[in-house]
Amino acid sequence: MAKLAVPPLFSLRHFLVLSLALNVSLILRTAYYESGEGSKGFCLKKKMMVDVDSDVIDKSRLAISSSTSSLVNSTRSAGRERVINLDHGDPTMYERFWREMGDKTTITIPGWQSLSYLSDVSNICWFLEPEFAREVVRLHKVVGNAVTEGRHIVVGTGSSQLILAALYALSSPDAAEPISVVSAAPYYSSYPSMADYQKSGLYKWAGDAETFDKEGPYIELVTSPNNPDGYRRQAMVNRSQGLLIHDLAYYWPQYTPISSPSDHDLTLFTVSKSTGHAGTRIGWALVKDEEVVKKMTKFIELNTIGVSRDSQFRASKVLKAVSDSCEQENSQDEESFFKYSYKIMAQRWKQLRAVVDAGDMFSLPQFSPAFCIFFGHETEPQPGFIWLKCEGDIEDCESFLRGHKIITRSGKHFGASPKYVRISMLDTDGTFLQLIDRLSAIQERE
Amino acid sequence: MAKLAVPPLFSLRHFLVLSLALNVSLILRTAYYESGEGSKGFCLKKKMMVDVDSDVIDKSRLAISSSTSSLVNSTRSAGRERVINLDHGDPTMYERFWREMGDKTTITIPGWQSLSYLSDVSNICWFLEPEFAREVVRLHKVVGNAVTEGRHIVVGTGSSQLILAALYALSSPDAAEPISVVSAAPYYSSYPSMADYQKSGLYKWAGDAETFDKEGPYIELVTSPNNPDGYRRQAMVNRSQGLLIHDLAYYWPQYTPISSPSDHDLTLFTVSKSTGHAGTRIGWALVKDEEVVKKMTKFIELNTIGVSRDSQFRASKVLKAVSDSCEQENSQDEESFFKYSYKIMAQRWKQLRAVVDAGDMFSLPQFSPAFCIFFGHETEPQPGFIWLKCEGDIEDCESFLRGHKIITRSGKHFGASPKYVRISMLDTDGTFLQLIDRLSAIQERE
Numbered sequence: 064m065a066k067l068a069v070p071p072l073f074s075l076r077h078f079l080v081l082s083l084a085l086n087v088s089l090i091l092r093t094a095y096y097e098s099g100e101g102s103k104g105f106c107l108k109k110k111m112m113v114d115v116d117s118d119v120i121d122k123s124r125l126a127i128s129s130s131t132s133s134l135v136n137s138t139r140s141a142g143r144e145r146v147i148n149l150d151h152g153d154p155t156m157y158e159r160f161w162r163e164m165g166d167k168t169t170i171t172i173p174g175w176q177s178l179s180y181l182s183d184v185s186n187i188c189w190f191l192e193p194e195f196a197r198e199v200v201r202l203h204k205v206v207g208n209a210v211t212e213g214r215h216i217v218v219g220t221g222s223s224q225l226i227l228a229a230l231y232a233l234s235s236p237d238a239a240e241p242i243s244v245v246s247a248a249p250y251y252s253s254y255p256s257m258a259d260y261q262k263s264g265l266y267k268w269a270g271d272a273e274t275f276d277k278e279g280p281y282i283e284l285v286t287s288p289n290n291p292d293g294y295r296r297q298a299m300v301n302r303s304q305g306l307l308i309h310d311l312a313y314y315w316p317q318y319t320p321i322s323s324p325s326d327h328d329l330t331l332f333t334v335s336k337s338t339g340h341a342g343t344r345i346g347w348a349l350v351k352d353e354e355v356v357k358k359m360t361k362f363i364e365l366n367t368i369g370v371s372r373d374s375q376f377r378a379s380k381v382l383k384a385v386s387d388s389c390e391q392e393n394s395q396d397e398e399s400f401f402k403y404s405y406k407i408m409a410q411r412w413k414q415l416r417a418v419v420d421a422g423d424m425f426s427l428p429q430f431s432p433a434f435c436i437f438f439g440h441e442t443e444p445q446p447g448f449i450w451l452k453c454e455g456d457i458e459d460c461e462s463f464l465r466g467h468k469i470i471t472r473s474g475k476h477f478g479a480s481p482k483y484v485r486i487s488m489l490d491t492d493g494t495f496l497q498l499i500d501r502l503s504a505i506q507e508r509e
Numbered sequence: 510m511a512k513l514a515v516p517p518l519f520s521l522r523h524f525l526v527l528s529l530a531l532n533v534s535l536i537l538r539t540a541y542y543e544s545g546e547g548s549k550g551f552c553l554k555k556k557m558m559v560d561v562d563s564d565v566i567d568k569s570r571l572a573i574s575s576s577t578s579s580l581v582n583s584t585r586s587a588g589r590e591r592v593i594n595l596d597h598g599d600p601t602m603y604e605r606f607w608r609e610m611g612d613k614t615t616i617t618i619p620g621w622q623s624l625s626y627l628s629d630v631s632n633i634c635w636f637l638e639p640e641f642a643r644e645v646v647r648l649h650k651v652v653g654n655a656v657t658e659g660r661h662i663v664v665g666t667g668s669s670q671l672i673l674a675a676l677y678a679l680s681s682p683d684a685a686e687p688i689s690v691v692s693a694a695p696y697y698s699s700y701p702s703m704a705d706y707q708k709s710g711l712y713k714w715a716g717d718a719e720t721f722d723k724e725g726p727y728i729e730l731v732t733s734p735n736n737p738d739g740y741r742r743q744a745m746v747n748r749s750q751g752l753l754i755h756d757l758a759y760y761w762p763q764y765t766p767i768s769s770p771s772d773h774d775l776t777l778f779t780v781s782k783s784t785g786h787a788g789t790r791i792g793w794a795l796v797k798d799e800e801v802v803k804k805m806t807k808f809i810e811l812n813t814i815g816v817s818r819d820s821q822f823r824a825s826k827v828l829k830a831v832s833d834s835c836e837q838e839n840s841q842d843e844e845s846f847f848k849y850s851y852k853i854m855a856q857r858w859k860q861l862r863a864v865v866d867a868g869d870m871f872s873l874p875q876f877s878p879a880f881c882i883f884f885g886h887e888t889e890p891q892p893g894f895i896w897l898k899c900e901g902d903i904e905d906c907e908s909f910l911r912g913h914k915i916i917t918r919s920g921k922h923f924g925a926s927p928k929y930v931r932i933s934m935l936d937t938d939g940t941f942l943q944l945i946d947r948l949s950a951i952q953e954r955e
Contacts, residue, residue, distance in 0.1 A: 153625050161621035168620025172823060174830070175607035177788035179599050180781075220666050220790075220813040227812065236708065253811065260811050262682065264708030335626075342623035342818035344666075365699065365706050366673065367666040371817040372788035377618060384620070 143504070147497050148470040149487040152290075152447055156489045157339025160403055168384045170377045177372040187353065188360045190369030191218045198382035199332075199347050203324070205386045206401070207436045208314050210326040214349040215356040218370045219363060222312055222333040222346030226257060226284070227366070229329055229348065232358035233282050233306045234265040242306075243269035243277055246284040247299040248478030249291050249450070251310070252485075254284055271478050272299040280304040288313045291477050291485035292428050293446025295319065312336045313447055317404035320435035320442045329355065334378050336447060338385055338400070339489070344371070345378040401437065408445040411488055411495055415449065418499050422506030426452045449486040460484045467501055589950070593943050594916040595933040598736075598893055602935045603785025606849055614830045616823050623818040633799065634806045636815030637664045644828035645778075645793050649770070651832045652847070653882045654760050656772040660795040661802040664816045665809060668758055668779040668792030672703060672730070673812070675775055675794065678804035679728050679752045680711035688752075689715035689723055692730040693745040694924030695737050695896070697756070698931075700730055717924050718745040726750040734759045737923050737931035738874050739892025741765065758782045758792075759893055763850035766881035766888045775801065782893060784827050784846070785935070790817070791824040847883065854891040857934055857941055861895065864945050868952030872898045895932040906930045913947055 161168060182192045196216045203209040219225035234242045244258045248271040258268035269275060272283055283305050287296040290313065298307055309330040313319065315337050333346035350356045363369065388399040419425045430444040451471070453460035459481045461473035474483030486498070607614060628638045642662045649655040665671035680688045690704045694717040704714035715721060718729050729751050733742040736759065744753055755773040759765065761783050779792035796802050809815065834845040865871045876890040897917070899906035905927045907919035920929030932944065 151626070153627065155625050158621050158624050161619075161624070164620050166619070169617060170819075171615060171617045173607075173612070174610050174614025174827060175604050178604050178607070178785050179601050180597070180787045181599065182788075220817070221815075223811070224813045231707070257811055260808070261677070261707045262710030264710060339624050341626045342628075342815075344813060344815060344817045362706070365669070365703055366812065367670045367790060369667075369788075369790060371666070371790045371820040373616075373819045373823050374817040377819050381620060 143468065143497075143501060145497075146468045146470060147490075147494050147501075149490060149494070149498060150470045150472050152336070152487045152489055154335060154339035154341055154447075154489040155491050156407065156495075157404065158491070160400060161339070164384060167387075168377075168380050170380050172373055172376065177376070180369055182369070182372060182375070187215065187356050188217045190360075190363065190372075191216060192372060192375040192379065195345075195347075195375040195379040195382075198379045198386070202382045202386050203349075205389045206316065206321060207324055208316075208321045209311070209330060209332070209349055210324045211349060214351060215353065217348040217350055217356055217359045217363070218375060219346045219348065220367055220370050221335060221341075221344045222310065222331045222348075223253070223257065224363065224366065224370075225331050225346050225348045225359070226254075226308065226310065228359040228362040229308045229331070229355075230258065230263075230266045230282060231362040232355045233308070233329075236265065238265075238280075241265055241267035243267060243275065243279075243281040244284065245269050245272040245275045245281055245300060246286065247272040247296065249289070249474065249483070250284070250478050251286055251290045252472060252476035275300055280306065282306045282308060284308050284310055286310040286312075288319045288444060288446055291448050291472075291483075292450040293318075293430065293444055293448065294428065295444075316401040316435060316437040316442070317408050317445070318447055319444045320433040321437045322433055323436065328352065334381060338381050340378065340381055343374045343377055343381075345374050405438070405442070405445075408447075408488070409443070412443075412445040414499050415488075415502075418503045418506070419451075421503065424454055424457075424506050424509060425502065426454055445488075447487070447489050449488055450483060451486055452483050458482060467505055469498065469501055589914065589943075589947060591943075592914045592916060593940050593947075595936060595940070595944060596916045596918050598782070598933045598935050600781060600785035600787055600893075600935040601937050602853065602941075603850065604937070606846060607785070610830060613833075614826050616826050618819055618822065623822070626815055628815070628818060628821070633661065633802050634663045636806075636809065636818075637662060638818060638821040638825065641791075641793075641821040641825040641828075644825045644832065648828045648832050649795075651835045652762065652767060653770055654762075654767045655757070655776060655778070655795060656770045657795060660797055661799065663794040663796055663802055663805045663809070664821060665792045665794065666813055666816050667781060667787075667790045668756065668777045668794075669699070669703065670809065670812065670816075671777050671792050671794045671805070672700075672754065672756065674805040674808040675754045675777070675801075676704065676709075676712045676728060677808040678801045679754070679775075682711065684711075684726075687711055687713035689713060689721065689725075689727040690730065691715050691718040691721045691727055691746060692732065693718040693735075693742065695735070695920065695929070696730070696924055697732055697736045698918060698922035721746055726752065728752045728754060730754050730756055732756040732758075734765045734890060734892055737894050737918075737929075738896040739765075739876065739890055739894065740874065741890075762847040762881060762883040762888070763854050763891070764893055765890045766879040767883045768879055769882065774798065780824050780827060784831055786824065786827055789820045789823055789827075791820050851884070851888070851891075854893075854934070855889070858889075858891045860945050861934075861948075864949045864952070865897075867949065870900055870903075870952050870955060871948065872900055891934075893933070893935050895934055896929060897932055898929050904928060913951055915944060915947055 182190050195218060199216055200211045203211050217225065219228060230244060241264055244266050246254050255268045258266055266282065269277065269281065275281065281300065281304065283298050283300050285296055285298050285307055287309065288294060289296050298305065307328060309325065309327040311325055311330055312333050313336055314325060328351045330349045331346060334343055335341035348359065350359065385400045388397060389401065391397050392399040392402065416427065419427050428450050432441045432443045435442040451460065453463055457463045461471055461481065461484050464471050464484060471484035471486045473481050475481045477485065628636050641664060645662055646657045649657050663671065665674060676690060687710055690712050692700050701714045704712055712728065715723065721727065727746065727750065729744050729746050731742055731744050731753055733755065734740060735742050744751065753774060755771065755776040757771055757776055758779050759782055760771060774797045776795045777792060780789055781787035794805065796805065831846045834843060835847065837843050838845040838848065862873065865873050874896050878887045878889045881888040897906065899909055903909045907917055907927065907930050910917050910930060917930035917932045919927050921927045923931065
């Protein structure tokens with residue numbers, strides 16, 4: 064693939080002046096959003112949002128390969144009256160890379176292929192496609208972000224299913240009471256509901272790991288880099304009876320320096336965040352203990368009788384393309400997937416920090432650079448989410464931003480203060496630029 | 510597709526004499542099987558069975574398009590020393606049809622397609638692909654097996670996930686105790702584990718619906734035609750506080766006469782059994798009550814954040830091809846998917862009944878023919894499973910058949926007597942013929 068031009072950091076002043084002027088002349092369109100399941104759910108928006116989303120996507124495509132003026136135009140067309148939804152981390156940002164890759168990751172599946180439930184009956188995880196397993200091992204080797212030797216691979220319908228499978232596998236059906244499940248705040252907003260929605264007698268959400276003081280066994284979810292705030296993490300509760308699940312969905316070079324291969328008992332990854340193929344619903348676990356592998360496999364057998372073979376086939380091809388792009392980078396005029404996505408993320412974080420630093424209404428986490436063994440030089444953490452704090456009098460940052468038609472997820476869902484919100488950094492260029500435009504306008508106005 | 514020749518019913522005597530003679534001259538191969546999770550699980554067999562399965566598949570392909578002598582040869586090559594596993598209903602029988610269809614159901618997905626989690630944000634079930642939903646409605650109209658008007662469609666990772674989603678949706682988080690889940694024996698062997706593996710405080714397996722006498726609300730799973738025995742069913746518990754889940758995985762013309770469109774509150778179907786695409790892991794629910802739709806959607810959101818979009822795309826194409834084959838049957842020299850599969854099933858049941866009736870060791874369920882609105886004439890039920898009874902002194906039919914290297918699932922897992930076993934009828938031609946050969950040999954010998 065030829066190198067793609069990342070849009071240069073345009074002049075903020077130029078952008079804002081143009082954008083504000085154009086905004087005034089825009090015909091106001093009726094825009095509203097309906098909250099279905101509350102701000103945590105996916106069902107936020109009905110008819111209207113389809114229109115909004117597809118419009119934004121079209122506009123962003125126009126903007127993608129062109130200059131500042133077309134970026135401004137795209138923002139203008141979408142308009143500030145429109146709701147932009149950055150509540151969930153939908154990784155549509157990566158679409159451009161995969162379009163540019165052309166046919167390299169196109170899959171073709173004939174109608175008679177993979178009819179059987181079974182992928183590999185010689186494996187404990189009988190629904191794991193051998194080709195997918197090979198590409199997982201290869202990619203971890205290429206990137207250097209996980210030890211795969213001495214590990215079994217368990218494939219899941221996204222890493223969500225694997226979190227549940229791991230809770231099931233690490234708990235005991237004979238225990239007198241459910242095992243406590245903890246994670247340090249701010250923790251991933253779905254952990255509490257995932258642990259409790261079934262009212263399971265096996266495990267139970269027990270809140271913030273930092274204040275957890277109950278005796279006996281527990282399961283700690285260690286998310287690193289952390290969702291929502293992007294910081295690197297280690298287990299917080301330091302006791303002998305702890306069982307750890309390492310959720311490393313964002314431990315990839317575009318988000319954080321890869322300091323060393325992760326080397327834990329049970330580690331989770333997903334294509335949603337590594338390559339952007341969220342709709343494919345494929346995650347994987349690297350698991351040391353064979354008994355845990357058996358129980359996780361049993362969980363997935365009872366839950367969904369395995370994992371889509373079509374999706375595993377597609378994920379194999381995508382992971383292969385990523386590894387190939389890394390290995391060929393030096394030999395050909397190509398840019399690896401990670402270099403490409405690192406550059407976009409770097410650009411976005413630069414723009415974001417510039418806007419936030421221009422006023423005093425908001426603040427962002429601060430990170431230290433570190434040596435990345437994948438890139439071979441120091442890199443800066445640039446998380447997939449913004450963990451934004453509203454400074455001053457604004458107590459409910461989510462409501463405040465909703466007033467400006469920016470949908471975010473309140474800090475309270477992450478076990479944190481409502482002065483914080485989580486905002487996706489992985490949406491299309493068009494949506495991201497609208498976010499920047501609006502944050503800037505808010506600081507100008509207030 | 511040109512009409513395929515179904516192998517004629519060969520002379521059983523000829524087949525048996527040849528087969529027995531050849532069997533004697535076979536070099537005994539080392540064959541064993543290991544039980545991983547017990548006879549109920551998918552992890553039955555390790556290395557050996559991979560070999561067995563692939564061998565059987567190769568042999569069956571040879572046998573498929575040819576005459577009696579090659580069928581005999583195929584059985585001979587596979588040998589009676591080999592373990593044949595008919596414990597689970599893996600629908601590999603349909604492979605031949607899909608091969609003959611050529612490119613009609615081949616899917617091609619470019620690498621940049623369906624990156625997003627979201628399929629259709631205008632739908633409560635936001636992860637449902639609109640194209641898949643349209644093909645579901647169309648197929649039910651073409652076949653006449655379900656009313657779709659006034660129903661929402663919820664897609665699931667196979668119908669297993671939808672059963673769990675339905676249990677979650679129909680139970681109440683505020684109830685004093687878990688709601689009872691019942692089904693009339695013999696019931697699908699996975700129902701008890703599916704209801705209880707999470708030790709949920711929402712619902713709890715309460716056994717055979719026929720003997721259920723507890724007061725208060727309950728959920729009844731009505732499987733029709735029933736897995737394992739193939740009989741048509743209605744709800745057994747007849748009380749006002751019952752919530753019903755109709756599992757109609759086998760309510761398709763190749764298995765049972767379609768008497769009228771099913772018309773229930775919550776009905777489940779799956780591509781695994783209708784078209785044979787088990788590896789694709791796609792099922793769907795037709796649901797009347799919007800609140801139930803919301804809760805089922807929430808369950809799938811927390812469980813797997815949606816359902817593979819690639820698999821939905823593939824399933825759409827497959828369902829479309831099935832509907833097309835039905836609509837084009839009269840106008841062109843083509844055979845519909847259901848006519849084709851009905852003929853194979855009829856042939857298999859004829860062969861099976863001939864073998865079983867030739868001795869007095871085994872017995873089979875008896876069915877009455879009925880008018881099928883799809884075919885426009887009377888048809889006979891011909892279930893996807895054999896519910897075989899060992900007559901006489903054999904108390905443990907599963908162990909007995911295991912001694913003859915036929916792996917089946919014991920009646921005890923279905924809440925029935927161990928004198929019964931369930932045997933898949935949906936395997937390859939080669940494996941099915943080996944089954945017939947062995948049942949015949951057993952009756953000759955004993």
